[in-house]
Amino acid sequence: MSPIKIVIIAGLLYFGYRLLISDWKKKRGKGEENPSKEMPQDGQVEDVLVEDPICHKLVPKQQAIRLKQRGAEGYNYFCSEECCNLFVSQTGEKE
Numbered sequence: 223m224s225p226i227k228i229v230i231i232a233g234l235l236y237f238g239y240r241l242l243i244s245d246w247k248k249k250r251g252k253g254e255e256n257p258s259k260e261m262p263q264d265g266q267v268e269d270v271l272v273e274d275p276i277c278h279k280l281v282p283k284q285q286a287i288r289l290k291q292r293g294a295e296g297y298n299y300f301c302s303e304e305c306c307n308l309f310v311s312q313t314g315e316k317e
C-alpha cells in the first residue's frame with residue numbers, strides 16, 4: 223500500500239468521523255431542547271397554595287380538588303375527595 227493511499231483513506235475516515243460527530247451533536251442538541259421546554263409545563267407554572275376549608279391544609283392549586291362555591295364566583299379547594307364530600311354535606315344540607 224502506497225503512502226498516498228494511506229493518507230487518502232485516513233482523510234476519508236476523518237471526514238466520515240467528523241460527519242458522524244456533527245450529526246450526533248445535532249441530534250443530542252435537539253434531544254436536550256425538549257425536556258427543558260417540557261419541564262415548566264409539568265406543574266411549576268401555577269404553584270399556588272390554596273387552603274382546604276375542612277382540614278385547613280395548604281394544597282398546591284393544581285393538585286387540589288376544585289368545587290364551585292354556591293352563589294359566588296369563586297372556588298373552594300380541597301386536599302382530597304373526603305374533605306370535598308364533607309364540605310358538601312356540611313354546607314349543602316343547610317339550605
Ligand SMILES: [Zn+2]
Nearest residue numbers: 274277301305
Ligand atoms: Zn383536607
